Amino acid sequence: MRRIALGTVAALILAAVALAPVRTAGYCADSPLSGASFCDITTTSLIGLSTSLWAWLALSVVILAVAGWLVRRRRS
Numbered sequence: 001m002r003r004i005a006l007g008t009v010a011a012l013i014l015a016a017v018a019l020a021p022v023r024t025a026g027y028c029a030d031s032p033l034s035g036a037s038f039c040d041i042t043t044t045s046l047i048g049l050s051t052s053l054w055a056w057l058a059l060s061v062v063i064l065a066v067a068g069w070l071v072r073r074r075r076s
Contacts, residue, residue: 001071001074004067004070004071004074005067007067008063008064008067011063011067012060012063012064015056015059015060015063016046016056016060017045017046017047018045018046018047018049018051019045019049019051019055019056019059020045020046020051020056021043021044021045021051021052021053021056022043022044022045022046023043023044023045024041024042024043024044025041025042025043025044026039026040026041026042027039027040028040
């Protein structure tokens, strides 16, 4: 059980480093033509991957589900 807990914590830390959105950058391009201006915002993780809050949350849920499955499998 302890190994599963440690592995789960390690996997959640790696997921946070890889996918947690910690930096936001953006720019706007103005145009003299009506309706042609636009803005773009990107979020990146600590290691520079383009990510979103939903990707990080989804990966965290998958990690926790796998850990729960491993615990249930080990008990039986």
